[in-house]
Amino acid sequence: MIDTALPRPYQNYVYAYPHKTAYRPLPARPALSQVWAGESRSALSLYLHIPFCEVRCGFCNLFTRVGAPDGLTGRYLDALTRQATAVRDGLGDAEPLRFANAAFGGGTPTFLEADELTRLCDIAEQIMGADLRAIPLSVEASPATSTADRLAVLADRGATRLSLGVQSFIDEEARAAVRPQRRTDVEAALGRIRDAGIPVLNIDLIYGIDGQTAASWQVSLDAALAWRPEEIYLYPLYVRPLTGLARHADPAVAEQDWDRDRLARYAQGRDHLLAAGYEQVSMRMFRRRDAPPQGPDDYACQTDGMIGLGCGARSYTSTLHYSFDYAVDMREVRGIIDTYVATTDFGSALHGRVIDGDEAARRHLLQSLLQADGLSVADYRHRFGTDPWEDFGDQLHTLAERGWLADSGADLLQLSAEGLAYSDAIGPDFFSPAVRAAMAAYELR
Numbered sequence: 287m288i289d290t291a292l293p294r295p296y297q298n299y300v301y302a303y304p305h306k307t308a309y310r311p312l313p314a315r316p317a318l319s320q321v322w323a324g325e326s327r328s329a330l331s332l333y334l335h336i337p338f339c340e341v342r343c344g345f346c347n348l349f350t351r352v353g354a355p356d357g358l359t360g361r362y363l364d365a366l367t368r369q370a371t372a373v374r375d376g377l378g379d380a381e382p383l384r385f386a387n388a389a390f391g392g393g394t395p396t397f398l399e400a401d402e403l404t405r406l407c408d409i410a411e412q413i414m415g416a417d418l419r420a421i422p423l424s425v426e427a428s429p430a431t432s433t434a435d436r437l438a439v440l441a442d443r444g445a446t447r448l449s450l451g452v453q454s455f456i457d458e459e460a461r462a463a464v465r466p467q468r469r470t471d472v473e474a475a476l477g478r479i480r481d482a483g484i485p486v487l488n489i490d491l492i493y494g495i496d497g498q499t500a501a502s503w504q505v506s507l508d509a510a511l512a513w514r515p516e517e518i519y520l521y522p523l524y525v526r527p528l529t530g531l532a533r534h535a536d537p538a539v540a541e542q543d544w545d546r547d548r549l550a551r552y553a554q555g556r557d558h559l560l561a562a563g564y565e566q567v568s569m570r571m572f573r574r575r576d577a578p579p580q581g582p583d584d585y586a587c588q589t590d591g592m593i594g595l596g597c598g599a600r601s602y603t604s605t606l607h608y609s610f611d612y613a614v615d616m617r618e619v620r621g622i623i624d625t626y627v628a629t630t631d632f633g634s635a636l637h638g639r640v641i642d643g644d645e646a647a648r649r650h651l652l653q654s655l656l657q658a659d660g661l662s663v664a665d666y667r668h669r670f671g672t673d674p675w676e677d678f679g680d681q682l683h684t685l686a687e688r689g690w691l692a693d694s695g696a697d698l699l700q701l702s703a704e705g706l707a708y709s710d711a712i713g714p715d716f717f718s719p720a721v722r723a724a725m726a727a728y729e730l731r
Contacts, residue, residue: 292688293711295545296522300656300713302600303649304639304721306612307728315634316606318376325603326591327381332388332416334366334406335596337623338397359398361627363405370413370595372632377593385416389424393598394451396431400439407443414593419444426451429467429475437482447486448479449519455509456502459495463523469509476513485578486516493551494523494544503551507558516577519570520555522548522710552707566658569709597626601635604646608638614730639724643670647677648716655716656709660692660700674699681715 298305338359377383388410398406410416424447425440432450440448454460455469479487489510493503510518556566564572592602600609611622641649647670654661666674675682682699685691690705690712705712717725 292708294541295549295708296524296710298714299524299710300652303652303713303717304607304645305725306600306609308721308724309607309609309612309637309639310724312608312635312638315636317634318373319378321603321606321608321635322377327377327383329386329591330383331592332385332410332414333592333594333596333599334388334390334395334410335392335594335599336362336390336395336398336406337393337596337598337619338362358623358627359402362623363398363402363409365597365627365629366406366595367409367413368630369632370409373593373595374413374415376633383415385414385421387422387424388416388418389426391426393426394428394431395425396427396433396436396440398436400433400435403436403439404443407439409595414595422446424449427479429472432475432478434478434482437478437484441482441484445484447488447517448482448484449488449490449517450475450479451490452506452510453490453492453521454495454498454502455506456498459498459502459506462496463492473509480513487513488517488519489513489515490519490521491555492521492523493555494548498547498551500550500554503554504558507555511559511562514574516574518559518564518572520552520559520572521570522552549707556707566706568657569706597623603641605641606635606638607641608635611637639721645718645721646670647672648718651678652713652716655699655701656713658701658706660694660698663697663699678716684715685712 390406395406396403407418411418421444423440423443423445425445426449427436428451432448437448451465452472453463453465455472457468460467476487476489491506491510552569556572559572560566563575565575567573590602590604592600594601594609597610598612600607610626613619613622639645647666650666650669651661651674654666661674663674666672670677682691685701685705688705690702690708692700692702692705694700701709701712
């Protein structure tokens with residue numbers, strides 16, 4: 287039963303703060319040498335974005351396009367090479383670059399052919415200077431593109447983690463999510479991944495798909511567990527299912543029913559994975575207790591010192607988050623990719639948002655509080671010179687009143703089990719008024 291006095295549980299997936307919809311064109315277009323001046327180079331993160339997929343899933347709002355006609359992937363890698371060269375020049379040589387981790391995301395990086403993946407690794411290593419075999423390297427993939435030759439390249443170049451977007455092992459549910467795939471093909475891909483010897487396998491599953499039941503969700507959970515993946519992510523579906531809404535004259539009732547169903551599937555999945563020997567890292571992430579460590583988790587994608595390459599990648603310094611233009615509409619995305627491919631001068635930051643002390647504190651709190659381990663109050667004081675209860679007392683008292691804070695002592699702010707379940711409702715409460723206004727004013731396209 288949904289308590290209507292509480293906020294709706296599924297509002298915003300806070301995978302990065304501030305969200306790109308709060309970014310704006312940077313009037314000064316600062317040179318990268320200026321942007322990175324004074325920033326530490328001792329523990330950088332490297333992210334390479336490939337904005338291509340073989341199909342656009344019905345739930346997807348990522349920056350990606352379907353297919354790549356007329357040699358577009360090759361031209362994209364040409365542009366990626368030019369951008370990497372400009373970024374490396376902008377970073378300078380006053381301090382050695384040391385990378386702590388790397389990731390290839392998208393889109394679907396394994397959309398690239400094996401020789402193109404080799405080229406992608408060369409950009410990371412030969413231009414940026416990241417030793418991929420010496421640091422954690424995570425790569426996103428789909429079942430259809432997890433071919434033996436592609437996986438062999440990734441394994442040889444040091445990939446330590448491969449994340450496979452399965453979503454459902456039920457063929458009918460996959461079709462309902464506009465993710466046309468057969469379970470037999472998914473299982474075959476998982477076999478190839480295990481054969482490749484990549485140390486960490488992550489399987490993504492989605493709950494809340496139209497027609498999904500407790501029984502069918504259990505089938506997907508057990509099918510994933512049969513492969514003993516080191517990690518499993520459980521994602522709530524965020525696309526409104528038209529057939530679900532059509533059952534009710536009152537859309538609000540349909541939304542409440544969908545919220546109830548997703549909360550029930552979340553609890554079912556969480557409890558089943560915990561009983562199967564997994565630990566909960568965040569609302570979404572579960573790691574097998576005996577799995578090898580992988581370094582940064584869920585919210586590491588917004589850590590300071592992030593160098594993003596590619597037209598959908600973000601970069602983060604301590605005072606500026608920046609990227610290229612953003613869109614979701616497929617025509618707009620294609621236009622941005624075409625502009626990126628034609629770009630010759632990558633020496634400046636074009637779109638972004640300045641991060642002041644208040645925004646940095648909010649980001650740190652979100653990065654920590656939305657993890658199962660919680661926020662160290664002493665660490666917060668050390669970083670910002672204040673107490674989180676002083677800075678965010680209203681929000682934290684509300685969480686406590688709702689029972690969403692665990693009784694973890696004065697030195698740790700930690701969500702309770704119910705609080706973790708409501709992570710997507712908790713995150714937006716800590717957005718600044720300025721970020722809220724910018725997101726609200728963003729014209730979706």
